Amino acid sequence: MIAALTLLLLYQLVGEVLVRALELPIPGPVVGMALLFLTLIVRSGPGADLRTTANGLLQHLSLLFVPAGVGVMLHFQRLADEWLPLLAALALSTVLSIAVSALALHALTRRRREGDQGEQP
Amino acid sequence: MTPALEEIWVYLATTPLLGLTLTLAAYQGAWWLYQRGNQHPLLNPVMVAVAALVPVLMLTGTHYNTYFDGAQFVHFLLGPATVALAIPLYAQWQRLRAMVLPLLATLVLGSLTAALSAVGIAALLGASRESMMSLAPKSVTTPIAMGIAEGLGGLPSLTAVLVIATGIFGAVTARFVYQALRIEDHAVRGFAIGLASHGIGTARAFQVSEQAGAFAALAMGLNALVTALMLPWILPWLAAWL
Numbered sequence: 001m002i003a004a005l006t007l008l009l010l011y012q013l014v015g016e017v018l019v020r021a022l023e024l025p026i027p028g029p030v031v032g033m034a035l036l037f038l039t040l041i042v043r044s045g046p047g048a049d050l051r052t053t054a055n056g057l058l059q060h061l062s063l064l065f066v067p068a069g070v071g072v073m074l075h076f077q078r079l080a081d082e083w084l085p086l087l088a089a090l091a092l093s094t095v096l097s098i099a100v101s102a103l104a105l106h107a108l109t110r111r112r113r114e115g116d117q118g119e120q121p
Numbered sequence: 122m123t124p125a126l127e128e129i130w131v132y133l134a135t136t137p138l139l140g141l142t143l144t145l146a147a148y149q150g151a152w153w154l155y156q157r158g159n160q161h162p163l164l165n166p167v168m169v170a171v172a173a174l175v176p177v178l179m180l181t182g183t184h185y186n187t188y189f190d191g192a193q194f195v196h197f198l199l200g201p202a203t204v205a206l207a208i209p210l211y212a213q214w215q216r217l218r219a220m221v222l223p224l225l226a227t228l229v230l231g232s233l234t235a236a237l238s239a240v241g242i243a244a245l246l247g248a249s250r251e252s253m254m255s256l257a258p259k260s261v262t263t264p265i266a267m268g269i270a271e272g273l274g275g276l277p278s279l280t281a282v283l284v285i286a287t288g289i290f291g292a293v294t295a296r297f298v299y300q301a302l303r304i305e306d307h308a309v310r311g312f313a314i315g316l317a318s319h320g321i322g323t324a325r326a327f328q329v330s331e332q333a334g335a336f337a338a339l340a341m342g343l344n345a346l347v348t349a350l351m352l353p354w355i356l357p358w359l360a361a362w363l
Contacts, residue, residue, distance in 0.1 A: 008201040015204070025349035027264045029203035030342045036207035046208050054205035057198065058334070061324035062166045063148045064199045067192035068263060068285055069171035070144075073178060074185050075282045085246035089256055090283060093239035094291045095298055097260060097317035101231035101340075102304045105312055108223035 004053035011036045134183070140191020147173045160328055162296045167321055168289045199320070206338035209327070213335040216308060224312065228340065231316040232347045233355075235260035240359065250360070255279040257356055258348055259287040262319040265345045272353055284319065291318025292325035311336030316344045 015032030018024065024031065040046055046054070072079075079086065133139045151169035158164040178188055189196070210217070217224070236257045243253045254275030258266040263284050270280035295314045304310055307330050314322035315337030323341050327334030 005201065008204045011204045011207075012200045025265070025268070026342075026346050027203075027262065029200045030262075030345060032200075032204040033207045033210070033338075033342060036204055037210050040207060040211040041214065045211065051208060054208040057202045057205045058209065058327055060148075060152075061202055061320065061327060062152075063145075063170075064195055064202055065167045065285065065288065065321050065324065066144055066148055066170045066174070067189060067196040068281065069167055069289070070174050070178070070188060070192070071185060072171065072282050072285065073175045075279060078276075078279055079282070082248055082252050085243045085248035086252060086256065086283065088246055089239045089243035089248065090259060090287055091290055092242050093235060093259070094287050094317050095294055096238050097231055097235035098291060098295050098298045098313045099302060100234045101227050101313035101316045102299060102302060102309050104230050105223055105227040105309045106302075106304055106306065108226060109220060109306070109309065 001049065001053050001056075004047075004050040007050060008032075008036075008053070008057075134187060137191035137194070140188040141194055142191070143174060143177065143188070144170075144192045144195050147177075162293050162325065165289055165292050165321075165325065167285075167324070168293065171289075203320075206323070206335075206342070209331050209335040210338055213308075213332060213339075216332070217336075217339065220308070224339070224343075227312065228316065228343050228347055231313070231340075232260075232344050232351065235317055235344075236348060236352055236356070237359065240356070250274070251276055252279070253360075254356070256283055257352055259283045260291075260317050260319060261345050261348045262341055265349055269349055269352055273356055285321070288318045288321025291322045295322065295325070307333040308336045312340045315340030319344070 011032035012029050013032075014035060015030070016028030018031050019026065019028045147170040148166060150173065151164075151166040154169055155161075155164045155166045174188075178185070236259075239256045239259055240253050243256050248256070251274065254273040255270050255277075257273060257275070258269040258280060261269065261284065263281055266280050266284045267277035271277045291314055295310070295318070299305075299310055304313075310329070311326040311333030314326050314333075318325075319341045323334060323337035326337035
């Protein structure tokens with residue numbers, strides 16, 4: 001577990017350094033994820049230790065957002081001033097994004113699946 | 122308070138122990154409720170835990186910074202957890218590879234929808250320009266969203282709150298959208314929720330299935346990249362029309 005955690009932190013560290021050195025517009029951990037993904041492809045998969053540790057972390061991914069979520073208490077006043085446009089835009093736009101993305105990917109992959117089956121004479 | 126209690130409180134208020142313990146306890150309670158409710162999306166554990174913690178902090182007059190001194194240890198794990206997303210992503214590699222083009226097309230369409238519909242609706246309802254620019258990157262994971270908002274002339278701290286709210290809202294509503302649209306494929310479901318609701322949507326997707334989680338993680342990472350590259354070009358042009 002310690003070895004796996006060290007590995008994850010090491011990839012994050014490399015990601016953070018690369019982001020700053022190359023002035024990339026994405027966060028260090030996302031670069032770390034991409035690098036680890038490439039490593040896994042090259043080495044054909046994670047070891048048991050890394051898999052267990054990653055699963056443990058990801059099973060309770062929700063927990064990790066709680067401290068940032070509590071930050072809402074700092075902004076009650078600002079939210080009270082413009083609650084209607086903010087709430088309506090946030091809610092409608094989120095539902096719309098989920099619907100558009102799901103329908104688009106569904107349609108695009110269905111066409112591919114039908115194409116794979118070959119055309120009927 | 123008796124002097125003894127007061128002394129104890131003074132001690133607790135100055136160590137990170139209380140913020141950390143409160144966070145874990147609130148989450149434990151929220152998780153228990155979520156399991157009792159068969160992981161129903163309306164019982165989203167992030168939402169329930171935040172809703173339990175905020176009143177406690179306000180009633181005890183605890184400032185967010187004091188709370189965060191303890192909670193930061195949990196917050197810090199977001200970094201290694203993001204890196205760890207590579208493992209489920211790798212498990213879905215075969216499926217991902219077969220879907221590269223549809224995924225990329227969906228990514229661009231979904232990313233534009235997430236940003237432009239938010240700005241458009243806010244503009245129609247008379248939001249201030251600052252609020253619109255803070256809202257534009259709402260579907261992107263927090264650190265990038267804050268950077269994008271700052272570049273556009275929004276308020277990064279407001280963006281942070283809107284991003285979290287978007288994540289929770291998407292995690293709560295996605296299942297109902299999929300049911301209405303009859304979308305069943307977990308790859309499609311995961312990709313859409315990760316794109317629209319970043320990490321909190323991804324956390325929800327992992328609770329449904331590993332496949333949904335992996336596709337959500339992919340969408341979250343790619344949407345961060347695409348939005349960071351596109352919005353600074355598109356929004357100033359759009360703002361000239363609004």
